[in-house]
Amino acid sequence: MFRYVHTNIIAKDCQKLINFYKEVFRCKTIGETRNLRGEWLDRLTGISNAHIVGEHLCLPGYEEDHPTLEIFSYDTMENADSSLNKCGIAHLAFEVDDVEKTLQLLLQKGGSQIGEVVKTKYEDGREAVFVYATDCEGNIVELQSWS
Known part of the structure; x- marks a missing residue:
């Protein structure tokens, strides 16, 4: 399996x-x-x-x-830098109903925004909204919604 x-x-x-x-x-x-x-x-x-x-x-x-x-x-941990373009696992992605609303909740709970909220249209006609942010410990997450 x-x-x-x-x-x-x-x-x-x-x-x-x-x-x-x-x-x-x-x-x-x-x-x-x-x-x-x-x-x-x-x-x-x-x-x-x-x-x-x-x-x-x-x-x-x-x-x-x-x-x-x-x-x-x-009990004992090492500290490391986190950035979007580092080698290795870069971020966790979550599809959400409303990127802006979820981003506001994330910010209220101690997270932070990295880039801008971006809306784009793909060649197949689907539209998407994206933003990169961090959780309350600095791990990078992507919020996305599709229509």
């Missing part, structure tokens, strides 16, 4: 970030909380005395079995 399972975000404050994704993007608790430690985790992560806490959230538009957004915090 092959299937996409989850995307992981390492948070400075996992509970704050979990609440952000629940409130802004309607992710749902599915009862999969984690408080992990042990020799097996040290071997898996390559981190001595690793300790992870957090939760899996069901992504909007999906059933409770997958895919999930896995938000964890380690």
Whole structure:
């Protein structure tokens, strides 16, 4: 079997970030909380005395079995720069009913806007609205709507 399972975000404050994704993007608790430690985790992560806490959230538009957004915090973490043009995973994208309304909620909950809200028309006649923003910890998200 092959299937996409989850995307992981390492948070400075996992509970704050979990609440952000629940409130802004309607992710749902599915009862999969984690408080992990042990020799097996040290071997898996390559981190001595690793300790992870957090939760899996069901992504909007999906059933409770997958895919999930896995938000964890380690007792000790590294800091890294986040930008749209860095190598690796750049952003999470959410299709929303109203980009401007969702952006305002995101800003109220501690996120920030990166670029402008852009409206464009594709060659097939579909119209889209996009904006890049960050969650309350600086992770990049894209809001989009289509008509």
